Amino acid sequence: MPNKIMYVFNKINKNIFSTFKNVAGSLIEYFSAKSFRYFIGLFVVIVSIITLFLPSAYVVEEPGPTQDVLAKSSGKYVIDVKNHHYKPGSKSGKLLLVTVNTSGIPGYEIPNLYAIASWFDSKKQVLPREVLVPVNQNASDYKKEITMQMRSSQSSAQVSALKYASSKLGVDVKNVKIKLHIDDIGGPSAGMMYALGILSKLTNNDLAGGRTIAGTGTIDNSGKVGPIGGIRLKMISAKRDGASWFLAPNSNCNEVVGNIPQGLKVVSVKTLDDAYKALEKIKSGKNLESLKTCKAESGR
Numbered sequence: 001m002p003n004k005i006m007y008v009f010n011k012i013n014k015n016i017f018s019t020f021k022n023v024a025g026s027l028i029e030y031f032s033a034k035s036f037r038y039f040i041g042l043f044v045v046i047v048s049i050i051t052l053f054l055p056s057a058y059v060v061e062e063p064g065p066t067q068d069v070l071a072k073s074s075g076k077y078v079i080d081v082k083n084h085h086y087k088p089g090s091k092s093g094k095l096l097l098v099t100v101n102t103s104g105i106p107g108y109e110i111p112n113l114y115a116i117a118s119w120f121d122s123k124k125q126v127l128p129r130e131v132l133v134p135v136n137q138n139a140s141d142y143k144k145e146i147t148m149q150m151r152s153s154q155s156s157a158q159v160s161a162l163k164y165a166s167s168k169l170g171v172d173v174k175n176v177k178i179k180l181h182i183d184d185i186g187g188p189s190a191g192m193m194y195a196l197g198i199l200s201k202l203t204n205n206d207l208a209g210g211r212t213i214a215g216t217g218t219i220d221n222s223g224k225v226g227p228i229g230g231i232r233l234k235m236i237s238a239k240r241d242g243a244s245w246f247l248a249p250n251s252n253c254n255e256v257v258g259n260i261p262q263g264l265k266v267v268s269v270k271t272l273d274d275a276y277k278a279l280e281k282i283k284s285g286k287n288l289e290s291l292k293t294c295k296a297e298s299g300r
Contacts, residue, residue, distance in 0.1 A: 052113040059104030059132055060118045061125040061230050063237035066096040066214060069190075069197030073182055079194065080179040081201040093208025095197050097190040098216050098237050100230035104129060107139030123236060132229075146186030153187070153218060154180045157194035160223040160272050164195075165202050168273065176202065189228035191219035192247065195272050196279065207276070209283030214238035215247030215275065223272035227251040232259040239264045245282055247275050253294035268292040 069078045071094070104110045118124040133142060158178050165171035178198060182190075193215050200207040216234050218226035228234075231252045238246050239261040248256050250268045260266050267282075269275045269292070281287055 052116070053111045055109040056104055056112045056115040057129055058110075058115040058126050059102055059129050060110060060115060061100045061102050061127065061233055062118075062121075062123060063233045063240065064099035064101040066098050066237055066241045066243075067182060067185070068094040068096055069193050070095055070200060070208070076181045078180065078182055079197045079201055080181065081198065082177045082179075092210045093206050094212040094242075095193055095200065095208050096212060096214035096238060096241060096243055097185070097193040098214050098234040099185055099190075100233050100237075102132065105133055105139075106137055106142045123233070125230065125233060143186070149188040150182075150186045150190075153189075153191040154194055156219050156221050157191045158198065159221040160219055161195040161198035161202070163221075164223060164272055164276070165199055168276075169199070169203060171202055173202070188218045189216050192217035192225050192249075192269075192272065192275055195219050195223070196275055199276060207279040207283065209279070211244055211282065212242045213245045213247070213279065213282065214241075214243035215269075217247070217249040217252075217269070217275075219272060225249050225269050225271055225275065231255050235259065235261055235264060235266070247278060248294060250292075250294075256294040266294055268294045 067073060067078060071078065102108075104115070115126055118126050137145075158180070162173045162176065162178075166173045180194060196207060196215070199205075214234075214237075216228050216231065218228060220226070227249050231248060232255060235246055235248075235256070244263070244265065246260075246264055246266045247269050248266050250270045253268055256266055256268075267278045269278060274292070278291055281291060
């Protein structure tokens with residue numbers, strides 16, 4: 001029995017050796033017939049293939065999810081206004097904050113192949129990473145930065161909304177308590193929509209007027225609306241999720257012109273007052289022609 005096992009084992013080894021010898025011989029014969037240029041080309045192809053799968057120095061942005069600031073997120077109201085005078089009423093309309101999904105940031109690196117393929121997708125935008133992220137910033141620092149921006153934005157939204165409600169709408173805000181809750185959204189660009197949502201809940205007034213209205217823009221304590229990034233992609237996500245109107249910062253108008261999805265009406269705003277009055281006009285359906293629209297020169 002042992003002799004038979006050794007016989008089979010030796011035969012297998014001979015077959016393997018013979019196969020290897022034949023393959024090696026064929027390869028030597030094949031490559032010996034090739035020129036030096038062939039090997040240079042082969043080297044370039046191999047390096048190129050490896051490079052395609054290396055981490056890219058670019059980021060890719062695409063339309064992200066939206067969130068109705070009058071509704072709930074993860075079982076909690078995005079905006080919770082509490083005091084003894086005002087109670088949240090039933091809302092038939094939606095005020096959507098819009099986002100951009102970004103790949104290639106620290107912690108979410110992408111290969112060069114994905115970045116190259118994204119160049120040919122009209123619903124994506126490819127940017128050098130340093131445009132969005134400081135050089136050598138790690139994932140932890142990046143997350144802290146966008147979280148800090150979001151919290152600052154929420155704080156400014158509360159301050160500006162309470163000031164506006166008190167001075168412009170005659171709302172008693174002395175005992176108002178506001179809590180904002182949102183998951184997986186960072187950065188400052190939702191500030192204006194937070195402020196409008198707070199005003200809607202403070203007054204028990206459906207500012208959306210039964211419609212789905214989206215918007216974006218930073219906001220400061222005085223109610224000034226500032227520019228944001230990725231507005232072309234945000235308009236796409238707004239239209240995708242049913243918005244018929246979109247409130248855009250006036251300072252982003254140059255990026256808006258020529259990129260508005262079909263069927264979406266865009267209103268240019270500079271302040272919280274502009275945005276609130278625009279919603280009132282949209283709700284009433286009157287004097288819509290007086291709403292400010294974006295022109296290419298208006299962002300200059």
